[in-house]
Amino acid sequence: MTDAATLQGHAADVIVIGGGIVGAACADELASQGLHVLVLDGQRPAATAAGMGHLVVLDHSTAELALGEYSVRAWRELAPQMPDDCAMRTNGTLWLACNEEEMEEAERKQAALSEYGLACELLSGAELAKAEPSLRSGLLGALKVSGDGILYAPNAARWLLQRQSSRVVQRHAEVAEVQGNRVRLASGEWLQAPAVVLASGIYARELCPDLPLQAKKGHLLITDRYPAQISHTLVELGYVTSAHKGNGPSVAFNVQQRPTGQLFIGSSRQFDNHDPEVDAAMLGRMLRRAMDFLPVLGDMTGLRSWTGFRSASPDGQPLIGEHPHQPGLWLAVGHEGLGVTTATGTARLLAAQMLRTPPPLDLEPYLPQRFIGARAHA
Amino acid sequence: MPELSIDGQPFRFAQGTTVAAALMSSSDRCSRTSVSGQRRAPLCGMGICQECRVSIDGLRRLACQTICRDGMRVETQP
Numbered sequence: 001m002t003d004a005a006t007l008q009g010h011a012a013d014v015i016v017i018g019g020g021i022v023g024a025a026c027a028d029e030l031a032s033q034g035l036h037v038l039v040l041d042g043q044r045p046a047a048t049a050a051g052m053g054h055l056v057v058l059d060h061s062t063a064e065l066a067l068g069e070y071s072v073r074a075w076r077e078l079a080p081q082m083p084d085d086c087a088m089r090t091n092g093t094l095w096l097a098c099n100e101e102e103m104e105e106a107e108r109k110q111a112a113l114s115e116y117g118l119a120c121e122l123l124s125g126a127e128l129a130k131a132e133p134s135l136r137s138g139l140l141g142a143l144k145v146s147g148d149g150i151l152y153a154p155n156a157a158r159w160l161l162q163r164q165s166s167r168v169v170q171r172h173a174e175v176a177e178v179q180g181n182r183v184r185l186a187s188g189e190w191l192q193a194p195a196v197v198l199a200s201g202i203y204a205r206e207l208c209p210d211l212p213l214q215a216k217k218g219h220l221l222i223t224d225r226y227p228a229q230i231s232h233t234l235v236e237l238g239y240v241t242s243a244h245k246g247n248g249p250s251v252a253f254n255v256q257q258r259p260t261g262q263l264f265i266g267s268s269r270q271f272d273n274h275d276p277e278v279d280a281a282m283l284g285r286m287l288r289r290a291m292d293f294l295p296v297l298g299d300m301t302g303l304r305s306w307t308g309f310r311s312a313s314p315d316g317q318p319l320i321g322e323h324p325h326q327p328g329l330w331l332a333v334g335h336e337g338l339g340v341t342t343a344t345g346t347a348r349l350l351a352a353q354m355l356r357t358p359p360p361l362d363l364e365p366y367l368p369q370r371f372i373g374a375r376a377h378a
Numbered sequence: 379m380p381e382l383s384i385d386g387q388p389f390r391f392a393q394g395t396t397v398a399a400a401l402m403s404s405s406d407r408c409s410r411t412s413v414s415g416q417r418r419a420p421l422c423g424m425g426i427c428q429e430c431r432v433s434i435d436g437l438r439r440l441a442c443q444t445i446c447r448d449g450m451r452v453e454t455q456p
Contacts, residue, residue, distance in 0.1 A: 224431055224438050225413070260413045301438040303428050 011191040012038035014354075015183060017175050017207070018200035020048035021153045021343045022332050024160035026197050029347035031167035033355055038193065039161060040183070042174035045276070046201050047339055048153045050308025052220065052266055054233055054256065055149040055341050056093055059112045063317050063365030068338065069116045070361055071345030072147060078344070079149075081163075086156045087259050093148040094123070094132065094232040096253070096293065097140045102237040106143040109237075119146040134229045134296050143237075150233060150256050153340045175200075178207045181328025195354055198323075199332040201339065202311040208326075211319070212371045213311045213334055217270040219283050221305040225261035229296055236293065247271055251286040253293045263300065265290045267337075269310075278305050312336040313371065320349045320366040324373070330354060331368050380448035385455065397441035397452055398423065398430050409441055409454055 014030050016023045019041030027037040055075050057068035079088045097103040106122060113120045123131060123142045131144075161170055177184040182192040198204050205213050236253040254266040268286045270279075283305055291297045313319060313334035323329040330353075332346050349366060352359035379390040382397075384404045391400055398420040401409055408417040409430040420430035423442045430441040433453040441452075 224428075299437070301431065303431075 010193045012036045012169065012193050014038070014195045014197060015040060015181075015191060015193040016197045016199055017178070017183065018046075018198070018203070019157065019161060019170060020046050020199065020201055021157045021160075021340050022048075022201070022335060022346055023197070023199035024157040025343035025347035026199055026332055026350055027168045028160040028164060029351045030354070031164040033351055035167065037168045038191070039168060039170045040173045040175055040185070040191075041170065042186075042200075042203075043172055044174075044203065045308075046203065047308050047310060047335075048157055048201075050218075050220065050306060051153060051337070051340060052254070052256065052264055053087075053151045053153040053156075053340050054093075054254070055151065056233070056235075056338070057113065057116075057118060057145060057148060057341070058338065059109060060316060061365075064338075065112065065116055066361050067317070067342050067345045067349075067366070069113075069118060070348075071342040072149065074344035074348070075149065075151070075341075076147065082151075082156065083159055085152065086159055087152040088149060088156070089151070089259065090147060090149040091256070092144055092146045092232045094128070094234050095143040095145070096128070096135070096234060096236045097142060098236065098238065099140060103140045105237050106141065110143050113145060120144060121146070132230050132232065132234065134294055135234070136293055136295055139293075144232070148233065150258075151340070152258075156340075175207060178326075178329060180323075180326045195328055195330055197330045197332055197350065201333065201335075202309045204311070204331075204333045208323070208329075208331075210325075210372055211331070211333060212314050214271065214314075215274060216310040216312050216336065217268075217273045217275075217307055218266065218310060218337070219268040219278060219286055219305060219307050221265045221283065221287065221302050222258075223263040223265070223297070224301045224303055226263065226300060227261065228257065229263065230255065230257050230294070234293065249282060251282070251289045253289050255290060255294060255297075262303070263294075263297065265297070274309075276307050276309075278307055310336045311339075315370070317366055318342065318346055319368040319371065320346050321353050321363065321368050324369050380446070382446055382448065382450035382452060384452045391446040395446045397432065397434065397439070397444045397446055397450070400446055400452070401430070401432075401441055401454070404454070411455060 013035040014037045016027045016039045055072045059065040121144045128142045174186040176186045233256040249270045251268045318334045319331045408419045421427045425443045432441045
């Protein structure tokens, strides 16, 4: 589509702001469709580097399930091409049930996921103990979702940005202002393109104040390397039934073992806290919760702990599409804790709208119009 | 003089010596092997960098934060 003669003052066919996993997936998808993409990244600490890289299909709503299922399937299709350092594994998630209420939730979840064709299976307490002997005894059972996985998102993003290097150009530059399809860099330079994609996670609010994004702080800790303790990603069903319900600070058990042997421990959630420092009380609460489920953690050494911010929309679903008031500005933001999981699907939904090709999913639940209404006309 | 072992090799130490200091007398002065197979050695000496983690009597410890005791079994693998 583009060569130097037809650029006419355009920096590329598309400028993507943000080189995290969502921006990288968008750039890669648009490049696959033949477009030339310039990716601007400010190199600020953000969710792609902070998060767990858990590819997990959630089902708080049909929209979340549809996008998650499609996206994780897309990741699995990419897996054979991914370099080893992306550490992609389809290790499956075990949703752990501590009580009858959570076992009912496991059954409900199994029905919902099965309807979307996801391979999942209920495990009894005994089957669970056999599958993951390091878990504490007495758990009621679990739902195993086989197609879920893990990957190392910073390397996956780098790979997506580099693999079509003839059409994807990266530039380290902070964007100070966005006006439709024009962006002003911190250096004062203006760049424009037929389309600008805003994919800078929680920082998108700085460039576009009408985005309804809320930061949800999370803590993580990684241990030293140990021989295999667990094989699946382990998450408590309380993650959805109780722990992370409501608006107060909460913790929930979420542990995976990296291919290096390190145990990667989450999760916590705090609203309206913008301090990136580790909160010792919150971290302690999270680790006690983790040790409740996986007592062996008590004998292990933690190497690092850190925090990150999930960029959440009011209904938990991302905003994917053109900004209703700014022609030429496209949004790929608001992924909360699922930016890595749904990056692939987000990219395809965005590209389909931009290129007017048939979308793989119903676009409606992800359109920015649901929060940024039509302008009132006098 | 009290004695410990580093990867099976005996080492005599003066009271108050840290395990990190003891490693300086070992064959390659290293504490561990990284994921990519590199040998790594103590760096910061104050318990922050995590480079000096070793196994002491089967438990992971930071060599720079551990004082040598008689009979300790220090291992630098993996």
